[in-house]
Amino acid sequence: MDKLISTDHLVKIYKLGDYEIQALRGINLSIEKGEFVAIMGPSGSGKSTLMHILGCLDRPTKGKYFLEEKDISSLDRNSLAGIRNQKIGFVFQSFNLLSRTTALENVELPLLYNSSYSKEKTEKAKKALSMVGLEGRENHYPNKLSGGQQQRVAIARALVNDPAIILADEPTGNLDSITSMEVMEIFQSLNNNGITIILITHEKDIAAYAKRNITFRDGKIVRDEIIPVPKKAKDELLSLPPVENEEEI
C-alpha cells in the first residue's frame, strides 16, 4: 500500500502571552491510501489541531509532515492553499456553506481556485452532488436544506476536486442519529471507492464505522487500533422502520 500521510514528532504550541499551551506533544502517525480513520479523544486533546495541520490550514511548531512522501511542513501560504485545493477536502461540524449561494455554487467553489480550471465545472459539481444523493437540489439555498442535506452539500464540495483525503471534524456533531448514519453511509461508500477519510468524532458509535480508531489524550496518541469488521451504515439504515427514515419533505 502507498503511504499517504506520515508525521514525524509533530508538536504544536500555542502561546498566549507568556503562557504556553502544548496542543500536540509529538505525534508520529502514518496513514496509507484508502484508510478510514476515526480520531477520538476528550475535548481539548488536540484532535482539531492535528486535523488543521494535516489539512494544511496550519503549520506545526516542530516536527515534520509528509503528504504523499513530500515534506510540506515548510511550505509557504500559497503552496499550502494549492495543496488544500488539490489534495484535501474538508467537512466541518457546522457545515460552513456560503449562505445565499446555491448548493451547486457551493460545490463549485473549490473549482474556482483550481489552476487547471475546466469548462466542465458545472458538470463536475453536479456529479459530486449526485454522488451524495442530492440531484435535483442544485439550485436550493443552504437555508432551505435540512442539516443532513447541508452536510451532504459540504461533502460534495469536499469531493469535487478528487482529493487524496477527506478530513471531517465532527461531521455528525450537529446531526441526529439517523441523519448521522446517512452521512456515515456516504463516507463509507466514498471510502469503498478508494478515498482516504480521516474523521474526528466524540461518539463511539460513529467511530465504529471506521476501519481504524485512534485515541488522543493531552496532545498524544494513546491508542491506535484496527477495527477488523466495521459496522455497515447501509445495512443499519435498511433495517430501520421505513417511516423514520423519511427526512426529506
Add this chain to the structure above:
Amino acid sequence: MRYFQILKVAYKALGRNKMRSSLTMLGIIIGVAAVIAMLGIGEGAKKMVNSQIASLGDNLLNIFPGSFMSGGMRAGAGTRTSLTEEDAKAIKEKCPAVLRISPVVRTGAQVVAGNLNWGTSIEGYSTDFPLIRSWPLASGTFFTEQDVKGATKVCILGKTVVDNLFAGQDPIGEIIRIKKLPFRVIGVLSSKGQNAFGRDQDDMIVVPYTTAQKKIAGITYINSIIASAVDRTKIDLATKQVTDLLRQRHRILPGQDDDFTVRSQLDIATAAGSTSKIMTILLAAIASISLIVGGIGIMNIMLVSVTERTREIGIRMAVGARGKDILTQFLIESIVLSLIGGIVGILLGVLTSKAISVILRWPIFISVLAIALSFFFSGFVGVFFGFYPARKASNLDPIEALRYE
C-alpha cells in the same frame, strides 16, 4: 479564478446590500459629478475668454499711456496724457512691422435721438478701426479720411445703441445729438456681444478721433493707440519697434521707465488663459476632495464587509483560495463600486453642467478628456481605498477566519 467569476461574485456581494452599496457610491457619484461640472465650467470660461480675445483681432497691439508695473498697477500720476496724435502718426511711418494704426479717444456722453436718450461710450478712431479690430459693419458705411481731417460730425452706432435709441429701426441717415451737437448716423456695427469680463461691447458709438477730441471731449492728447502687426509672427517685433520709437520721441533716457505700455493681444490672452487655468485647477481641486471623501467611504464599507464576511473568507481559503485570490476579489468589489459610482457621477455631472449652462447662461464645455479622466480617477480611488481592506482580508489566518462568528 477567472475575472468573469470574480465579477459575478462582486456583483452578488454588492447586490446583497443594495442600500449600503448605493449610499457608498453616492460619495463617488457626488465627487465625480462635481469634478465634471467644475472642469466643464472652467473649460467653458477658458473657451469663452479665448474666443472673445481672438474676436478682438489676434495681431492687435494696445499702446497705453503710463507704465504698468508687473502687478498691473499704473505707475506715475499725470502720465495719462503722454500719448499724442503725432505719436500715432510716427508709429505708422517709422515702424515697418506695424500695418495699421488708430488713435483711441474715449469719453462718455448722453445721447439723444427724438425723445429717447441713452448714456453710452463715445469712441474716436481712425478709418482703420474696422480692420484693426476685425469688426465689420452691419450696414451703412464707415467714415473716411476726409471726415477725420475735417472732424465732421458723423457716427457709427453699436447694436445696443440702435436698440435703445431706434428700437431696432434702421437709423442710417438719422440725426442724433451727442452732448447737444447733431451727428449724422452713417453706419451700424455688427454685434459682438459681451466681452470676457461681461461688458457689452455693442454699447458704444464710433466717431472720427479728431471729432471726439475737439467736439466732444475737448482734449488735445489721445487716450491710447491700437495697432495691428503685419502678421501674427511679427507681434514681438512690432512691440519692440513701437517701444524704441516712443522712448526716443518721449526722450526717455536709458535706465528710465517707459511712460507708456505696449500690450499685445497675445499677452492678454495668455494672462486671461492662466487666470482661468488657475480657476479650473482650484475648482477641480475642491471637487477632488469630495472624491477623496467618497473614497474613504468606500474604504470604510469595504472594511465592514471584510469583517462581516470573515467566515466566508475562511471557507474560501479552506477550499484553496490563495491570499491573492481573496485580495483580487475584494479589490474588484471596491473597483466595481467606485466605477459604477464614477459612471453615474459622469452622467450626473454632464446633466448638472447642462442645467447650469441653461439656467445661468454660462458656457460649459465638457471634454472627452475630462470624462475619461474622471472615469479613470474613480477607478483609481477604488484601487487605492480598496487595497487596504482587501489586503487585510487576504492576510487573514484561515483557521481564525473559519472560527469567526
